[in-house]
Amino acid sequence: MKLFPRRSTLAAIALAAAGLLPSGAPIALAQGKTTITFAGVTFTEAGRGDRLRSWVDKYNKSQDKIEVQTIGLPFATFANTMFTQMGGGGGPDIIRFDTIDFYAAVPAGRVLPFDDYIKDSDYKFSAPNDYLKVNGKRYGVAFEISNYVMMYNPALLKDGKVPATFDELLAIAKSASGGGNFGYAYRATMAERNGFWQDLCNFVFGFGGRWGDGTNLTLNSPKVIEGVAAYKRMYDSGAIPRGADAATYRRMFWEGKVAIEIDNGGVAGIFNQQAPNLQFLAAPSPFPTRAQGLILAPLTVNANTKNKDAAFAFVKWALQPENQKDLQDILGASSVATVVPRSADDLAKKPWLKIYDDQTPNAVPQLVAGFEVRTPELQQIIIEQVLKVLQGGMDPKKAMDEAQELAVAKMKK
Amino acid sequence: MTALPTPLRISAVVLLLALAGFPFYWMFVTSLTPSSDLFASTPNFLPKWGEAGVYREAFEKIPVATWLLNSLIVAGGTTFLSLAIALFPAYALSRFKFTGKGVIGLSLFATQMLPEAMLVVPLYALFGQLKILNTLTALILANTAFTVPVVVWILKGAIDGVPEEIEEAARIDGCSQAGLVWCIVLPLIAPTLAAAAVIAFFHGWNEYVFAQTLVSSESLRTASVGLAGFVGELSTPIHTVMSIAMIYTVPAIIFYLFVQKYVVSGMTAGGVKG
């Protein structure tokens, strides 16, 4: 029997591995530079990600003491990965969290208070930044604040009529469907649990419902049930591409196949930059009340950081007016921690910007008031029950009564 | 199945090949279909060769080359380490009787039952203490913990099939026990080694849970994590995603084609016989 001919190959791989491994870790460059890491989902986004990286690079070039390395991670697993790393004593130095995860990290002592470094009085923080204070202490500043409004593709709307009520939305979405087009799109699958939650919050908040009143859960309050019933009516309307994930239906919107969606200002910004030929417009979401969900993504500093000063130096840089302005430009229709007025030119070129900005006073974080820390568990219960309504044909009231019962039992634990 | 009528047999083989090959073909066709055509009521069944630029774009705009290199290092390292660790234990399990052999055999098997998701937290802590978090070494070490038992198992089966007389002669010539394994047994079980290498390599190449958690730097990201990052993301064109899926799949297939002729014979000799 002849000798195994691949032994040399294996040895070569081993040598290559041995040679490459030690150089693998991103070790701070020479000249006494401190390297810190900054993780966020936004760095993975088409177009926006690259521009955000160059924004961070501007900081790296502005001084020679600190080097910030960006880490882009997917939305779906971002919090899981961060929490595993932080719990294990590691993780990036600076993290852009979503609110829901921020509220989990604060009570666990996983992010540092800002008070020693950042004084509120030194900055013109916008109102939503107050949500980033826990027991009077600030644990983050907004990296991105993004509202939800209705985006539409006027070319696909019959007679150009823009819906102002939910019934109109249903009718117009139906009339815009057919011939390979869809009138409306949203998420309704467990595989996109977090996105589904955002879309559901818009319906429920729009109908005047809230998940909690600060002390009690209100999952089966009449307004919540109305919102869930509306979600179901849309699901059954035949106007939506059922089961399509956000990446697909946003792309369909981009390609002129979807007429209307309710989406955040970041998405509007991406369409504007990446699909310049898409002439979309925006209008307030057509629900009985103006309340809609809010993406509030804070910059936080990991309590495990060994470079606290460097991390806060970067945060301070990020809060300087000109850097805030650049950031706001990159983020699209979102806004940043401090109040940065839009330029008249921008407002004229992007008519949807004003609609997004005007939504701010009615924006509500996608949390369960009074149970912020436990929102992920409540989210799971609520979504499972709503799926029973959508797919199992369960009556919305019955489903939400059950949700309330399950949730109350769970919260007693 | 020689007894089946030939046309029936051939059509069964063709059907089988079609089913096995279709998802690959579809991945390829989708990667070569522009977004606007993907959203059509009738799917596009043939690749549009004019779209081949999507592959160049993937390499230019997305760090695919880095991902592949990292996956290759992890897979190669896992393969090498698994074979290196497993050889002598496989020999011992095959040739010697000793106290505790049964327990070790069962323990080896039990490792196959452990889900990565369960070990990721303790391993993160362990690797933190060893100061090897955020290195590809960590991934190689973690993956090897799952591949070693299978490799031991397979190699043991192959060594069972090596006649002991061959060893006796060398032993009388004064060869040490370890030298015996290295010089006499190793070459004889080469095909099985290849079969075991395939299993270890695929595990390292495919692994996702550890790669996502134990490594954070983008420069150390593996292809599995890079590709999974597109799931549910914002508006990444589907044909771009499929082109990257293709780029990630092809090296594994090439590797398999390279060693496949050893796989069936290796399995024949190997421990999967029970």
Added chain:
Amino acid sequence: MSAGDPQGKSLVPRWTPYAFMAPVFFYLLFLDFIPLLNELYLSFTSTSLLTPANHIWVGLDNYRELFRNADFLHSIWITAIYTIACVVFAIGIGLIAALLLDAPFRGRAVARVLVTLPWAAPPVAVALIFTWIYNAQYGVFNYVQKLMGFDAFENWLDTPNRALIAILIATIWQIFPFSSVVILAALQGVPRELRESAAIDGAGPWAIFKAVVWPTILPTVMILALFVTIWSLRRFDLIWLLTQGGPIGATNTLVIDLYRRAFVYRDLGAGASVGMIGLSIALAVTMVHYRLSRRFGAAGA
């Protein structure tokens, strides 16, 4: 199982087997078994993913909670169906493929390679292509259904009574080639003369299979069944990326449940207890397998 075997092993020092076993022993001790014991301990505590060093001892509370929970019992049921279907279909199709590819025909070598390619595909890539194939509006899966005259408007991955079938199709596509390679290897051991003499005696193909082929490959099929079972019990990435266990728990296997509890709800204690239950099931299956294979082995010999 004692040291000092009579057959010419006296030349080998007593410590040699232990020296040979040492690398694997220490490796698995530190990377598998100590972490496993750590998890076992965690399963009796209430521990947050965010503060894994702070444990509150809760005794059997996590387990009690699980067995009181209908959703958890449902996920055991889903795991059982998923695993059994994987074993039956992956091995069944693998066996058919192996038998087809064992008989000589022109191009056999190429066909053997092509059939086994799905095994080489990374699960993450498999999940992505199947997601697109299943797409309700533009997926080829629904397109074919419509051609065949079915009303196909739903995405199977998103339909409670179809999602499990959908992930099974993807899984079996991916894993049947491994079975076929292994069975093909075992078929090389079927004595040709026996097969031929049976054919001369006028036995039909089915009779030959039953009398000659099956007994020879049975031990292989048994061990293969055990491996497929164990691997299916712990399969994660494919299912997670396709459905995350949904919709309404339709594909919520134990490992998906474990992951969700530990990483989404950040409850390491509950996650660990799910893991321990999964492990107990896997151990029980292995025990049953050993019993069965001993009995079959005796009958087959």
